[in-house]
Amino acid sequence: xxxxxxxxxxxxxxxxxxxxxxxxxxxxxxxxxxxxxxxxxxxxxxxxxxxxxxxxxxxxxxxxxxxxxxxxxxxxxxxxxxxxxxxxxxxxxxxxxxxxxxxxxxxxxxxxxxxxxxxxxxxxxxxxxxxxxxxxxxxxxxxxxxxxxxxxxxxxxxxxxxxxxxxxxxxxxxxxxxxxxxxxxxxxxxxxxxxxxxxxxxxxx
Amino acid sequence: xxxxxxxxxxxxxxxxxxxxxxxxxxxxxxxxxxxxxxxxxxxxxxxxxxxxxxxxxxxxxxxxxxxxxxxxxxxxxxxxxxxxxxxxxxxxxxxxxxxxxxxxxxxxxxxxxxxxxxxxxxxxxxxxxxxxxxxxxxxxxxxxxxxxxxxxxxxxxxxxxxxxxxxxxxxxxxxxxxxxxxxxxxxxxxxxxxxxxxxxxxxxx
Amino acid sequence: xxxxxxxxxxxxxxxxxxxxxxxxxxxxxxxxxxxxxxxxxxxxxxxxxxxxxxxxxxxxxxxxxxxxxxxxxxxxxxxxxxxxxxxxxxxxxxxxxxxxxxxxxxxxxxxxxxxxxxxxxxxxxxxxxxxxxxxxxxxxxxxxxxxxxxxxxxxxxxxxxxxxxxxxxxxxxxxxxxxxxxxxxxxxxxxxxxxxxxxxxxxxx
Amino acid sequence: xxxxxxxxxxxxxxxxxxxxxxxxxxxxxxxxxxxxxxxxxxxxxxxxxxxxxxxxxxxxxxxxxxxxxxxxxxxxxxxxxxxxxxxxxxxxxxxxxxxxxxxxxxxxxxxxxxxxxxxxxxxxxxxxxxxxxxxxxxxxxxxxxxxxxxxxxxxxxxxxxxxxxxxxxxxxxxxxxxxxxxxxxxxxxxxxxxxxxxxxxxxxx
DNA sequence: CCGTAAGCGAGACGGTACGTCCCGTCTTGAA
DNA sequence: TTCAAGACGGGACGTACCGTCTCGCTTACGG
Numbered sequence: 108x109x110x111x112x113x114x115x116x117x118x119x120x121x122x123x124x125x126x127x128x129x130x131x132x133x134x135x136x137x138x139x140x141x142x143x144x145x146x147x148x149x150x151x152x153x154x155x156x157x158x159x160x161x162x163x164x165x166x167x168x169x170x171x172x173x174x175x176x177x178x179x180x181x182x183x184x185x186x187x188x189x190x191x192x193x194x195x196x197x198x199x200x201x202x203x204x205x206x207x208x209x210x211x212x213x214x215x216x217x218x219x220x221x222x223x224x225x226x227x228x229x230x231x232x233x234x235x236x237x238x239x240x241x242x243x244x245x246x247x248x249x250x251x252x253x254x255x256x257x258x259x260x261x262x263x264x265x266x267x268x269x270x271x272x273x274x275x276x277x278x279x280x281x282x283x284x285x286x287x288x289x290x291x292x293x294x295x296x297x298x299x300x301x302x303x304x305x306x307x308x309x310x311x312x
Numbered sequence: 313x314x315x316x317x318x319x320x321x322x323x324x325x326x327x328x329x330x331x332x333x334x335x336x337x338x339x340x341x342x343x344x345x346x347x348x349x350x351x352x353x354x355x356x357x358x359x360x361x362x363x364x365x366x367x368x369x370x371x372x373x374x375x376x377x378x379x380x381x382x383x384x385x386x387x388x389x390x391x392x393x394x395x396x397x398x399x400x401x402x403x404x405x406x407x408x409x410x411x412x413x414x415x416x417x418x419x420x421x422x423x424x425x426x427x428x429x430x431x432x433x434x435x436x437x438x439x440x441x442x443x444x445x446x447x448x449x450x451x452x453x454x455x456x457x458x459x460x461x462x463x464x465x466x467x468x469x470x471x472x473x474x475x476x477x478x479x480x481x482x483x484x485x486x487x488x489x490x491x492x493x494x495x496x497x498x499x500x501x502x503x504x505x506x507x508x509x510x511x512x513x514x515x516x517x
Numbered sequence: 518x519x520x521x522x523x524x525x526x527x528x529x530x531x532x533x534x535x536x537x538x539x540x541x542x543x544x545x546x547x548x549x550x551x552x553x554x555x556x557x558x559x560x561x562x563x564x565x566x567x568x569x570x571x572x573x574x575x576x577x578x579x580x581x582x583x584x585x586x587x588x589x590x591x592x593x594x595x596x597x598x599x600x601x602x603x604x605x606x607x608x609x610x611x612x613x614x615x616x617x618x619x620x621x622x623x624x625x626x627x628x629x630x631x632x633x634x635x636x637x638x639x640x641x642x643x644x645x646x647x648x649x650x651x652x653x654x655x656x657x658x659x660x661x662x663x664x665x666x667x668x669x670x671x672x673x674x675x676x677x678x679x680x681x682x683x684x685x686x687x688x689x690x691x692x693x694x695x696x697x698x699x700x701x702x703x704x705x706x707x708x709x710x711x712x713x714x715x716x717x718x719x720x721x722x
Numbered sequence: 723x724x725x726x727x728x729x730x731x732x733x734x735x736x737x738x739x740x741x742x743x744x745x746x747x748x749x750x751x752x753x754x755x756x757x758x759x760x761x762x763x764x765x766x767x768x769x770x771x772x773x774x775x776x777x778x779x780x781x782x783x784x785x786x787x788x789x790x791x792x793x794x795x796x797x798x799x800x801x802x803x804x805x806x807x808x809x810x811x812x813x814x815x816x817x818x819x820x821x822x823x824x825x826x827x828x829x830x831x832x833x834x835x836x837x838x839x840x841x842x843x844x845x846x847x848x849x850x851x852x853x854x855x856x857x858x859x860x861x862x863x864x865x866x867x868x869x870x871x872x873x874x875x876x877x878x879x880x881x882x883x884x885x886x887x888x889x890x891x892x893x894x895x896x897x898x899x900x901x902x903x904x905x906x907x908x909x910x911x912x913x914x915x916x917x918x919x920x921x922x923x924x925x926x927x
Numbered sequence: 928c929c930g931t932a933a934g935c936g937a938g939a940c941g942g943t944a945c946g947t948c949c950c951g952t953c954t955t956g957a958a
Numbered sequence: 959t960t961c962a963a964g965a966c967g968g969g970a971c972g973t974a975c976c977g978t979c980t981c982g983c984t985t986a987c988g989g
Binding site (some may be wrong): 234236269274280282287306 | 505
């Protein structure tokens with residue numbers, strides 16, 4: 108993910124790929140140990156056995172580095188078919204919750220989101236590196252439920268997109284809020300109650 | 313909100329209440345202008361016409377100060393009776409969204425929540441200063457809906473509390489996520505769609 | 518020694534004499550413990566069981582306070598008649614050296630002298646409180662030596678004063694320099710050699 | 723004079739020699755303008771166009787810095803052969819007095835000596851940087867006088883060293899005391915009278 | 928014998944400087 | 959051209975004292 112114009116012929120010594128990996132790994136370790144606010148790039152560099160210059164050659168700053176370091180965690184997210192819409196929702200909720208429970212994610216995610224409120228390029232980076240990785244699960248889950256006949260097929264593609272976004276904000280928002288703001292665990296019991304609410308609504312049975 | 317045992321006789325010159333107010337006001341102004349990460353306590357102090365020591369005598373650091381500075385914004389939240397559950401939910405969503413749109417809140421809220429993942433006293437402070445102020449709206453809205461007959465009376469008070477917490481996480485989480493992560497506006501149209509989803513569920517009508 | 522226009526009628530509560538004494542005593546104790554540069558007026562005040570205001574009402578600052586605190590040590594200096602000029606010189610040298618060996622004097626004297634290079638009132642205060650107390654010993658020693666016939670009577674009083682000043686600078690300067698700059702002890706052996714040099718000169722037998 | 727083991731191979735960017743010189747020069751300028759007690763390292767750094775960290779990387783604090791800044795002044799001291807012991811003494815006295823008259827020396831010397839009473843490493847630094855530079859003049863003057871036959875050759879080298887130390891304390895002490903404590907000028911007239919006293923003694927002709 | 932004016936301990940106040948930490952850039956010499 | 963090393967100018971940190979200013983209370987004197 109580090110920068111560099113994609114297709115340049117390049118001269119001189121090539122950049123070390125090992126350094127990249129070491130830096131991202133060191134960043135996650137430092138996040139776990141120190142948390143976002145006490146993480147320093149000098150410390151990351153020395154953990155990675157790398158000079159600060161090497162680090163700055165690849166990332167613009169702490170925010171960008173941390174987004175990249177944390178983004179890989181979101182690659183693990185999958186949506187195995189559990190047979191029903193309710194089970195799929197519960198599954199994704201628990202999976203996301205498990206990810207949010209990892210200390211490097213917990214401390215970093217809200218911090219970079221906070222920074223992104225005043226930094227458009229960072230927001231974009233977060234969107235492509237993290238948010239989209241989550242959102243595809245929603246889309247996948249919906250089409251699967253439609254295939255099962257649990258949800259109606261939407262005709263209007265724009266309306267379909269709006270609804271997917273809404274559901275995504277509701278699911279991800281609820282899990283994040285429960286975990287970080289309310290600081291309560293997202294366990295199976297909560298996931299079940301949340302799923303029932305989401306499917307049936309307040310007025311539900 | 314600054315510390316100090318509430319009712320001690322106290323010797324010596326008393327602390328200036330004017331200083332407290334000036335500091336909190338200056339903090340909000342600095343948040344708007346600079347955002348969370350570039351806000352410095354030295355700058356806040358000089359904006360407030362106050363010495364840094366005065367500031368540190370009252371607050372332990374940036375996090376605590378910002379929580380107090382932002383907390384007052386949440387006092388404005390109210391839940392006027394709009395006649396129906398759906399209207400009440402829409403109202404609270406829009407109200408909360410309007411608050412989150414204020415730059416001092418937007419930049420500060422997620423940042424202090426991020427910090428609080430590694431700082432239990434801070435989490436507590438956030439809970440009492442901010443979260444509880446929001447949660448009472450949920451409770452109020454529910455009892456009003458129950459009085460209207462829109463929602464059934466819960467027998468078990470523990471279950472009632474759990475449900476209220478769940479709804480709170482869903483509502484607040486969705487609004488926050490839409491605003492800060494998806495970075496899309498929470499307008500009337502979104503509020504309507506969200507409300508319909510919350511009341512009727514995915515499977516709704 | 519603290520200030521206050523000498524003969525005012527005065528109204529209100531009179532100043533506590535005990536406080537004065539406690540402050541000076543606390544100052545000496547703090548000098549011994551902390552040395553000049555780490556001595557703070559706040560610390561002196563709390564050692565003396567006195568408020569800072571009380572201290573500032575009497576002394577303008579650290580320099581003035583320390584001069585007064587140390588000055589009393591110089592009251593002890595005397596010149597008992599030891600029977601000869603040489604013995605008297607040795608006596609005064611050893612006495613002055615003993616005083617300079619006290620930690621409160623050692624750490625304070627050069628410091629206030631250093632400050633006085635840029636503070637005329639302080640220099641005057643040092644002169645009257647400390648220097649004159651030493652100089653009278655030179656005058657007394659000389660007149661005694663003249664009475665014994667060891668030194669000739671000077672006719673010109675101006676020349677006599679100049680010579681006394683010269684001798685004072687030589688004696689006091691040598692002892693101070695030996696003690697503080699060379700950091701070597703002024704013992705009897707050194708005092709003897711110094712005295713022989715002073716009386717007989719470099720060319721002396 | 724700043725620290726750092728003299729001959730190490732060293733990796734990384736070397737320290738700037740220009741910064742060293744600029745800092746020492748700025749220190750002398752600040753001493754002249756502000757005096758010892760109002761000199762701040764932050765001010766020195768900004769006068770030198772240097773960051774505070776650069777300064778602290780080289781010197782442990784104000785004392786060490788000032789000793790180094792002032793030490794170079796003592797390199798100027800020389801003892802041209804003026805043909806006789808008396809003339810040589812007068813020469814060195816006047817030279818030393820001229821140096822002490824420079825405001826950067828006057829304000830700084832006593833201050834660091836005062837500090838050195840509680841700081842052995844500082845005392846050592848003063849000794850090697852300043853005191854030894856002066857003492858060699860005494861040794862040179864003596865051997866010259868012995869060559870002229872004005873002073874006897876000492877047989878015992880230990881006794882010779884003791885005598886040289888004594889003379890050094892007397893000469894330097896007298897000049898310092900006259901200048902800083904008595905705050906009177908060391909002019910030719912005083913130098914002449916001092917020299918006559920030193921050579922001939924009190925009992926002298 | 929009582930009011931009033933100053934002194935008192937306490938401690939908050941606006942400041943200044945401290946010495947440290949980290950930033951992001953730069954300058955080395957080696958690879 | 960990159961790399962590890964580390965010095966650089968800069969800015970903020972949180973602390974320590976400064977000397978001043980309220981506080982509410984003694985404490986002596988003079989009317």
